[in-house]
Amino acid sequence: MQHLPQTLEGWLEHCERLHAKNIDMGLARVGEVARRLALRFDCPVITVAGTNGKGSTCALLEAVAQQAGYRTGVYSSPHLVRFEERCRIHGEIVDAASLIAHFEAVERARTQDGAEVSLTYFEFTTLAILRLMSEARLDVAILEVGLGGRLDATNIIDADCAVITSVDIDHVEFLGPDRETIGREKAGIMRTGRPVVVSDPVPPQSVIDHAREIGADLWRFGHDFNYSGDKQQWAWAGRGRRYAGLSYPALRGANQLLNASGALAALEAVRERLPVTAQAVRTGLALVDLPGRFQVVPGQPALVLDVAHNAHSVAALTANLDAMGYFPSTHAVFGAMADKDLAPMLAKIAPLIDRWYFTDLPTPRAETAAGLQQKWNALQMVAGGRRQAATSLHASPEEALRAAVAAADPADRIVVFGSFYTVGGVLKDGVPRLQAKHLDA
Missing domain, CATH: 3.40.1190.10 (Mur-like, catalytic domain)
Structure with missing residues (x-):
């Protein structure tokens, strides 16, 4: 050799x-x-x-x-x-x-x-x-x-x-x-x-x-x-x-x-x-400690990291988010693999999300941010468009999180989920520190 x-x-x-x-x-x-x-x-x-x-x-x-x-x-x-x-x-x-x-x-x-x-x-x-x-x-x-x-x-x-x-x-x-x-x-x-x-x-x-x-x-x-x-x-x-x-x-x-x-x-x-x-x-x-499993990072806004990437785990994430109490708005950074059954995942958590930040992921297996947005829009059409949530597209989880932090108020909540790549993307440089934006508020 x-x-x-x-x-x-x-x-x-x-x-x-x-x-x-x-x-x-x-x-x-x-x-x-x-x-x-x-x-x-x-x-x-x-x-x-x-x-x-x-x-x-x-x-x-x-x-x-x-x-x-x-x-x-x-x-x-x-x-x-x-x-x-x-x-x-x-x-x-x-x-x-x-x-x-x-x-x-x-x-x-x-x-x-x-x-x-x-x-x-x-x-x-x-x-x-x-x-x-x-x-x-x-x-x-x-x-x-x-x-x-x-x-x-x-x-x-x-x-x-x-x-x-x-x-x-x-x-x-x-x-x-x-x-x-x-x-x-x-x-x-x-x-x-x-x-x-x-x-x-x-x-x-x-x-x-x-x-x-x-x-x-x-x-x-x-x-x-x-x-x-x-x-x-x-x-x-x-x-x-x-x-x-x-x-x-x-x-x-x-x-x-x-x-x-x-x-x-x-x-x-x-x-x-x-x-x-x-x-x-x-x-x-x-x-016991395990990053990325309903990991709540305290601060303003609150940050939740979860590798939920199928309907069953997203249902658990939804229940856990619901049990956290009231937040004026919930922002979701979401990236996922193309082979996932995305409709039930999105439908389950949708009632809790006020704004979506769809992201590309660094693997050919991933759905594109644009593809995720299309699936979300199709789901809204089927549901009759009763609840409109703003959406945006991003090239990476880090970029999507930055956009969410910029848009969120201190009392809001940001949840990052959908794939190990999504959560890993925001953890690359350590646990994000979101408080800095509001130190002078």
């Missing part, structure tokens, strides 16, 4: 050129390279799949396990700003330099003995991160599924515990057109005789059936674990264990109790290998 890249940026560019398709579902190619790498984990592995809530569930698992004194490793995707965010070792994002040796190892294995294997960007980078994690002397590895489950690159690792969060309709071209089909794909991360935690309150029957067919140990929300609570505190109960008087997770939003319940069930399911104390649970829930 000649002229291997010397930087992480160079390796990522190399990965982008290797395969004709951005997404090519299947485990044969990635499994072969993993075999050549002799990739294996010596610690419990918890794999998390689902339409929404995966990242939050991984962060909750990580926070509690760390508070219990364990060395944690997390793989999640996509990233908001920097690629290195996809891997955290003991709570710290890995540095770019530490990844390079693992990219080199994957490339050597991929081209071994002239039997070259073509890998997609996601497959190559997943293998590099998994190799880094496998050598990091972890007590627990937490893997977030990228897409689906059964054919996702993370599924080359046998999970000691599988978690399936919400199941909703998304990525239909790869996973299928309905919840039952999509549920069957996500159920592919289960393993015979091992626990699977299903935190979706109304899971597809295909998920339940697959667990029974293969003999997995099914932990089902509402059957094997549950939560209750009031405005001050909440409680969790599972098989033979109960936590009472818990503070709400530091991650905002009503849906986080479901995610936290699933995380606690998973930790209970692996208790023999990874026991945690009640104090670790309490402290972990209080300290």
